Amino acid sequence: MKNLPTIKEIAKQLKVSASTVSRALHDHPSIGLRTKNAVKELAKQLKYEPIQTAIYFKERRTYTIGVIVPTLSEDFFAKAVSGIEQIAFENKFSVFVAQSHDSIEREQQLLESFTRRRIDGLLVSISKETKQVSHFDVLKEYNIPVVFFDRVPNEQHINKVTCDLYHISIKLIDVLYKLHHRKIALLLGPQSITANAERMKGFINGMAKKRLKVNPAYIVETDFSKEQTWNAVSKLLSQKQRPTAIVVFNDWVVLDAIQFIKTQTDLQLNKDITFASYANLPFCKYLDNKPVVSVEQFPFRQGEEAARILLDLIFNFKEESVQESIAGEIVFY
Amino acid sequence: MKNLPTIKEIAKQLKVSASTVSRALHDHPSIGLRTKNAVKELAKQLKYEPIQTAIYFKERRTYTIGVIVPTLSEDFFAKAVSGIEQIAFENKFSVFVAQSHDSIEREQQLLESFTRRRIDGLLVSISKETKQVSHFDVLKEYNIPVVFFDRVPNEQHINKVTCDLYHISIKLIDVLYKLHHRKIALLLGPQSITANAERMKGFINGMAKKRLKVNPAYIVETDFSKEQTWNAVSKLLSQKQRPTAIVVFNDWVVLDAIQFIKTQTDLQLNKDITFASYANLPFCKYLDNKPVVSVEQFPFRQGEEAARILLDLIFNFKEESVQESIAGEIVFY
DNA sequence: CCTATCAACGCAAACGATTGCCATTATAAT
DNA sequence: ATTATAATGGCAATCGTTTGCGTTGATAGG
Structure with a gap:
């Protein structure tokens, strides 16, 4: 050879x-x-x-960032990584991607692997299992900055980028109100997700601002399985006072909800019952009975922004934490 | 510090x-x-x-593979990368991802970047612009094996993994025939894509096997833009002998095609005109007027398989090229 | 008391690229 | 011819880790 x-x-x-x-x-x-x-x-x-690896010894930089997402199969995270790669490329950085598959153990293994590779910085959307982030402390020993995005931990002194779901949720209620809805229900995801609380707070506050009462029985949950979603919707519709609009956790859940209405009830979509949701998946505009409105969370932009912040942290080492949120946007179909 | x-x-x-x-x-x-x-x-x-980079000097391995895809925003490639990462993780490899955005220039820049990083192997889905692959020759100097997947170049002595679109396309005609279709048209993508030819060959052969004549005016093209897709479908429907079924390049194109039928014609979907397509996108089952059948190309599996082959090339350096194809599968909706 | 044996650990080179400092030329000026 | 000076490029150290080989000190056997 x-x-x-x-x-x-x-x-x-x-x-x-x-x-x-x-x-x-x-x-x-x-x-x-x-x-x-x-x-x-x-x-x-x-x-x-x-060879970059030899240059590292001189410059003490690998010009590499790591990204950990729960999965790449989900459109949202794939688009976020797409945005991250774009910014990284513009700055001559390479991107390691890895999936935690919502396992905290795997998250830890990836952290170790990335530390060994001396990435210059890390972007993370944490796993569902991750309640505390002490395993990220390794990175501190190596002065590797971290920026959390989308699925962020509930802590103070960390860098994060999220979509401002609180304010946009209030606005969502406002939009539904203007469409003459008064009895509005909420279909949430599993409690472990931080973004869940944001949606709920926004919902409650939005209702309060319109002086609408929040019926506790109007707030239900699903773990994203079709069964639980169907159950949840069924529970909502069986109230004496049937809601006229349901705010749903995301577009995937809304698909199952719509299917439930179509196959299991006689209700007319967008007449007897109206859906609003989060995500704005690209195919929604092709649906016949689409939700009226959806909240666009700009995954690509979130990725870009998180990457920009990370690069800034890498080049101008700061101590204070950066907490930025992207404004969501209401999309009418 | x-x-x-x-x-x-x-x-x-x-x-x-x-x-x-x-x-x-x-x-x-x-x-x-x-x-x-x-x-x-x-x-x-x-x-x-x-630190991995120091270990490299000893072992002459970075335990790193690179992946270049046209974009991560497309579900297919995101899923493929997901499969790749899975296999890489199981083998303690890390994955660099990058997007060519269908630019050959960017593809070259990425090759240079990955070479500098001395990846142990590369997985590529080439850009639309890439007609010849001489710029991949750098890798040979560094004994970095390459496996192409999905969008592969039209060459002999390379390693590749694709979906066998030829045979599955024949089968697709067979399925449509059994559904009593005789006048079958084909809506292709841009000629530059290799997989286009596979679809066409399969189509022509499938028709021949059923002794159906292939009307040249029944084969049209689109660059994936909504305008061209609408034009193409319009052209097909304006024939004296209107086709009863149209085989469409992929599910995204079929969405626009369906929209055209619904908004611009009086034809009844799945009665006057039936669609078959490639991809099996996850939301298709939620559509009201879905294509009858679709060809599932298993992006995740393709990614897994390509990664496995690459790792095999890394560890047992061989000279002969590996050309594997995954069997597609017909999915009924 | 001398030597053989062995446990326990240090020295130094190597991997590839960079860089301050020094050494060798050649050319020009005197 | 001698010296000054510029032009050119070599030496060696450095980064972090590994590893063959050598060294130290102690213990035991004779």
Whole structure:
């Protein structure tokens, strides 16, 4: 097997020293033109590329960031990673991606792996299982900054980017109110998700602002399974005072909810019962009985923003934590 | 700023040599128990993690693979990367992801970046612009194996994993035939995509096997824009002999096609005109007027398989090229 | 008391690239 | 011819880790 292209290899073939080769490639003034050209030509011929890992020792930077998301199969996270990669690329950084699959154990293993690779910074959407974030402390020993996004832990002194679900939820109620809805119900996801509380707080406050009473029986939950969603919707519709609108955790849940209405009831969608939801998945506009409104959370933009903040932390080491939120947007279908 | 945890740091604090620390951490027999315990304890306390980049010099492996896809925003590629990451994780490899955004120039930049990082192997779905793959030759100089998947170049001596669209397309015609369709049209994507030809060959052969004539005017194209898709469908429907079924490039195109039928014509979906397509996107089952059948291409499985092949190439360097194809599957809605 | 044996650990080189400092030329000025 | 000076490029150290080999000190056998 032939020798790999290295500075030493070039040096050997040209019978000069490695330092000369290095300087020639960097256009250092103390290298003669003939030598410089010879080096550059051979470098091109051998397709020489400097090895980043050796450069790390000098610069103390790997120009690498890590990303941990629960899964890449979910459109939201894939788009967020897409935004992250875009910003990273523009800044000549490479991106390690990994999936926690909502397992805290795997999250820990990934943290160890990334630490060994001395990433310059980390972006995380935490797993459902993750209630506390002490396992992220390893990173502090290595001065590796972390920015949480979307699924963020409920702590104070951390960097995070989220969608401001609280205010947009209030606005969502406002929109439904203007569409003459008064009896509004809420279909939440599992309690462990922080964003759940945001939605609920916004819902309650939004209702209060319109002087609408919040019926506790109007707030139900699902673990995202079709069964629980169907149950939850069924429970809502069996109230004496049937709600006219239901705010649903996200578009996937709303799909099951709509299917329930269509197959299990005689209710007319968008007449007897109206859905609003979060996510704005790209196919929604193709649905026949779509939710009236949805909250766009801009995953791509969230990814971009989180990456920008991280790069800022990497280059200008600060102590204070950055907590930014992207404004959501109401989308009418 | 405090010192980073390194072997040297541990050695200094314990007043032993770096080699002793290294051996202690690796349970080398020639290290005394007291020393060993002291080292291990301090290592834990400092949260020491060996740095991969230094280990590279010894092992000549980065335990890293690179992935280049056109975009992560597309469900198919996101799922493929998900499968890749899964296999990589199981084998203690990390994954660099990057998007070419269908630009050959960016593809080249990414190749250079990955080469500098000395990835152990590369997985690629090439950009639409990529007609020839000579820019991948850099990798050969560094003995970095490449496996192409899904969007593969049209060459012989390369490793690739694709979905066998040829045979499944024949089967698709068979299915439509059994549903009593005789006048079947084909709506393709842009010619530059290799998978396009596969679909067409399968279509033509499938029709031949049923002794159906292939009307050249029945084969149209779109660049995936809504306008071109609408035009193409419109053109098909304006034939004297209107087709009763249209095989469409993928589910996204079919969405626009269906919308065209619903908004621009009086035709009854799945009665006057029936769609078949490729992809099996997860939301299709929620559509009211869905295509009857779709070809599932198993992106996750393709990613897994490509990653497995790549790891095999990394560990058992072979010269012959591996060309595998995953069987597609017809999904009835 | 001398030497063989062995446990326990240090030294130094290597991996690839960079860089301050020094050494060797060649050229020009005197 | 001699010296000054610029042009050119080599030496060695550094980064963190591993590993062959050598060294130290102690214990035991003779």
